[in-house]
Amino acid sequence: MKNQNNYADIILESNAIFTSKIGEDEPFSGIVVIKDNKIIAVDQKQNITKWIGSKTKIYKLENKLICPGFVDNHVFFTGYVWSKAGVDLSNVHNSEEALLAIEEYAKNIPNSKTILGHCLNMNNWHEVEKGSAVLDKVFKDRPVIAFSKDRSECWLNTIANQKYGIEHDKCYAEACFKLFQELLKEENIVDEYNNFSKLLASRGVTSIKEIGFDDYYGFTDILEQMELKGELIHRINLVSQPVSNNANFEYGDTCSKRFQNSFIKFMGYNLMVDGEIASHEGELLKPYKDIPDSCGKYSPDYKTLEETAQAADKKGFRCALHAEGDAAVRKSIDIIERCRLINGKRDSRHAIIDLELVHPDDIVRMSNLGITAINYVQIMNCTSKYSDFYAQDLIGDDRINNYWPYKRMIDKGVNICCGTDLPLDIPNIPLSVYFVTSRRFPDGNPLTGFNKKQSMSKADILRAWTIGGQYANFSDDKLGTIEEGKLADITVLDNNIFDLSVDEIKDVKVCLTITDGKIVYNTLNKGK
Template identity: 40%
Template sequence: MIKANIILKSSSIFTAVNYKKISGYVVISGSDIVGVFEGDVKQELIGSETRLYDLGDRTICPGFCDTHTFFPGYVIEHLGRNYESVCNVHDLEEMLRYELKNNSCGEAVFGNHLPEKFLNNTEVEKLLENLFPEKPVVLFKAGHGTCVMNNAARNAFGFTPQKCNAEALHKIMSIYLNDRNFIDNEFIEYMKMLNSRGVTSVKEMGFDDYYGFTNVLKDFDNNDKLSVRISFMSQPVAEKTNISYGQKMRKVFQSEFVQFAGYNQMTDGLILGMEGHLMEPYEGTEIYCKKEIDYEQLEREVLEADYNDFRFTLHSEGDGAFHQILKIYDKCKKVNGKLKNRHGITDLELTKPEDEKKMAGLGVFGEIYTQIYKYDTYDNWVKDYENMIGHERRCRYLNYRSLIDNGVKLAAATDLPLLLPSVPEAIYYGCANYCKDKERQINIENTISIDQMLCAWTINAQYAVEREGILGTIEAGKRADLVIFDRNIFDTPMEKILETEVEMTIVNGKTVYKK
């Protein structure tokens, strides 16, 4: 009989094969799961090198997969010097003079966490122009939604201090994503952060051709430095969908740790900004969507990708966009009525049951941001959406229950850095539907069970990245990507669930995080 490297014993094992919890033990040998067994550990499995963990009732799960992350956006928060502690313009000048002296060979000067009082400040703007008349300088406020910048930066990068959304920042990505002294360490810390939250796989978004970051992925993969499995997608921003790039990436990346996953594209925008495309007008108006959406061009790009057997995920916030996306997907290649290529829809804020059934029938998966209710109070959620879309539509906002009941396979996502992955948060805000004030539950009829939530983070998420054959469940032959919570997550009262932490994360049979 095989001698195990690791044995994890617990009375709360969630395999994600079904909703049954097993009291027993998981046996790991090398990078694989040998099996999960009920009852007491067989002594013949234990050798001199075996590590046996008796975990009591602490829950064991398959490793978590976040199906929508954005490292190039996350890392902007750490780009350049941190100016959070700067109190006045004089101190800012001293710090910038230091940058001028020590960053003379750099292509641009960046900074982060600049206090808001320095934004829209003519004294600061003059300071940047005087110190850096030719070199681009951009100092971001925390969250990098706004910044201060000089004229050289405006001319070089094409964005403005008021418009610093991720898509607008694509021209600076070729600078910092190729600064190996900076980006390698940041990527290592990024993976550590994900591992500490139980995340062992992600589907990463990268603009256009990723601006050279694929070289980092290749080096990390070749040198066994990855503790997170990466499926990356190209999101067209500065150019249209580049099929030849995808074909190249598909050949270059064929390991179990890095693969090219296809293409991602935006459609409509925020409902509260009236940029979400609705099937019926916004409340009290004749407006369906303030944003111009070229569905014909989107269809051409999706069908071209589908023809070349690449996958697409499209963003949908309003039920009108949801309907149009399904019409596009319905034109893609099918096998026995279901899509040949595994396309998805992300966000899914407002949907209608008849289209949910169509989505399930086509085999389109959904990516959901279940932690989103943490961002505002119950009263604000109700007031803002009632005013914008009325009571009936507000009540079916984020209706994950209806999507699942109509047969849609839902995968967990965060749109990181919008949210950071946290399964306890996902349960609290997505299974109980509490809001920021933690007092009242909103749209409680739309919630899903803890079992369903864990499946969204495990087997369904691996389905979304086409890795369900080797990941996503605890069963013999699967790779040993596992997470252990510090308690029984099923028996924890909801008011205590946010106190839950990851105790250990295992990737490919190796412990990559331990509390």
């Protein structure tokens, strides 16, 4: 009898294997051979028989595209929970209907719990309706908060304002940290994380950078238990974002020692720099076109940011600075550069996130300093029509060539990876390929593409979603490419995007996701 230990557990056979390796820009025909949790061979189809044992599952994928597993390098599980907490108010039209829906929902939850709602549309409400008075009449002693779909505003009563410090028009994530402390302790939070994990698996995501505010309010304990029980189906690169206080380095030290296995590791700190350009809160090098005397509504606290980054760098942690405007990007680079000057040169892989507007000189500096760019390559999906896009009105034609400058980053040798800021958007890698190759918004405009010179090739964007993300997370030695010896984190798309037109790419879906050699999502027929 043949020794089954010599044979594959899974064989993926396809006409389209994209390795994500530099220099291999086109997919090729062959097989990917998986044993236990590793890729043990990438071979020619005619050699398939030597890998087949009695227990081998063979997936004949024809023209389906095999890729390394995707990496979403900026997700926010707490935000995912927040975005769907409480009663769904998407179908209410006014304050009266909203109040009725909230009252009905409140009957079915314990009196001790805060009443929450989501997807509330207050666009057509009078200002007086948005106030606390309507809710206060019914709920005097019980907090009520109903958030809009984008969570940019909320409807809340007085007691909720007093308890959480949240205001109607100041309810962004960082302002809601007290509420998050409660959400992460809900009885069903493990179920929520499993749902979150399944969502990611359905999009081919096998690794994430996950943001936890402060010390993650105890949720780190839950993640540890899930890892020990073998329940995690994606790898977690955990970061702490200081919100209620300064960076908690004791927490970082503890996590670094605590997580030594392959599914969770502590990376460092996420630091917010400026705000959104769309809200005039991004810090620009030159004034806004529509507000000629302003480079941004407020100036970030660069002194504290630099102190935090230097302290984190000295302890060997990676920092990811969130900057939108070109001035904020430049000053973030300055901070990282001074970390090197003061603490010494090392393989730090510090990163800057978002990078809406970037001066060409600073891209060169990013390359020289080894700074990774974590780009929101699906960001066009957040503006349904090109006519609603704000950039040219806010920054003018003279700086438009510096907007989302992906191609320039690649040409200058900057490591690029991708994030969705989930729940800002849900990862959809084929859709992102459409956006960054066509540079068109969801309505298909402009036909010639927005700042089309900065588009990316299909190969480059897939590399950004795979090896680029793994490099940023110090995992490129074992993940991110399809090659012998790498861990078997693999995604299969139901069509070969290299053979499709730009418009056809949007309809491609993930049909198979493998994490650590185990199938975690499958819409194919069972292996033969």
